[in-house]
Amino acid sequence: MTPTQFSAKTRNVARETGLNPQLVQRHYMMDKFLEKIAESSYQDDFILKGGFLLGSKYGISTRSTIDIDTTIRRFKATEENILKVFNDLVKQSTKEGIKFEIKSISETREADYYPGFQVKLFGYLENTRVPFKMDLTTGDSILPEVTKHKHKLMFEDKIIEIPAYPIEQIIAEKLSATLSFGVDNSRAKDFYDLYTIPKLEEIDQKSLYKSVRNTFSKRGNLEKLESYYDRSMESIANSIELKDRWDKYKKENPFAKDISYDETVDSIKQILNECIEQEKISDQRKR
Incomplete structure (x- = not known):
């Protein structure tokens, strides 16, 4: 995909949904990063939740977001471990030629309940740069059990599976x-x-x-x-x-x-x- 094609596609979606084109671009980059996770050895380590999950379930014209919210499991939440995982995930470009880059990792705490981290990233398609964030919490008690969510990618007829919060x-x-x-x-x-x-x-x-x-x-x-x-x-x-x-x-x-x-x-x-x-x-x- 060329930057011109990318811009045209995101403008079309923005026109159809009434959303800001930059928000659509960000959603697409988050889409492609989630695809990387779903097709990696870390596919069961991230549990999707929050606005991105709701937008996936109901459509981004019904619920949009600026980040990906997840809970992590199966590895200890330290900055060193998270950096290793994300370095693995950004190592290769996507088939569309999108490259991901880690900007920063910072420690967070969700309303004093769950310790976690925020990873800021850039998605690059040639000279087009799109920032987005991924929030990671740990220690969540999830009831009922985690589900397998089928997420349809934005610009292609493809569905990926990823663990997700029950509603x-x-x-x-x-x-x-x-x-x-x-x-x-x-x-x-x-x-x-x-x-x-x-x-x-x-x-x-x-x-x-x-x-x-x-x-x-x-x-x-x-x-x-x-x-x-x-x-x-x-x-x-x-x-x-x-x-x-x-x-x-x-x-x-x-x-x-x-x-x-x-x-x-x-x-x-x-x-x-x-x-x-x-x-x-x-x-x-x-x-």
């Missing part, structure tokens, strides 16, 4: 973060996801409750779920700051433009209420 775990972590951050939450994308996912997925409520309860407990939140609802939901619903952040998110992401802040809050309330009901049923059975 219940995605909801559980976003719900936990939403209640933990409260009115200080800057993650408007979580409000969008907690509104959208229940409309696109058939979710088993018992399985979701188990995942939510497990996630809350692993993060040190051992009280009944109802107490977190009572403590946080009213202030979240009435927060001017959160409403303003949501309005900004809507302006920047055309797929969210017709969704009101109140609708996202109602969806979060419904998810949590259903989990509260499951917890009450579970408690009754234990008596």
Whole structure:
């Protein structure tokens, strides 16, 4: 693929989806890097999660992102190990002539729960340079079990398989973060996801409750779920700051433009209420 062809293809997708062409270019480079992982000896070491997984499931016109979120397993998360793995992954160009380069590796911590690393990379197609990031966490407790996700590549009729979070775990972590951050939450994308996912997925409520309860407990939140609802939901619903952040998110992401802040809050309330009901049923059975 030439840079001219690459530019034309990404412009076409941008026009069809209403997304920024640079975002489409970045998505393509992340696509090709994920393909490298899926076809390497590290294919089972990275568990896909977050916005890229949701965009893969529902389409980038419904959910776009600027990075790849993963959890790593089967190797110890040290800078030395991660550098070795990524050096192996970027060693060879793709069949399209894309070369990847590691810019930096830095240690991170996701909301004080999971230690991890962020790897910044460049994808090069001749003189075209596209930056993207890959976030790696470790220590996640995943319930139900990891699934095998089939991801269709953007510009070709090809599907790759990669381990991925079950949808219940995605909801559980976003719900936990939403209640933990409260009115200080800057993650408007979580409000969008907690509104959208229940409309696109058939979710088993018992399985979701188990995942939510497990996630809350692993993060040190051992009280009944109802107490977190009572403590946080009213202030979240009435927060001017959160409403303003949501309005900004809507302006920047055309797929969210017709969704009101109140609708996202109602969806979060419904998810949590259903989990509260499951917890009450579970408690009754234990008596």
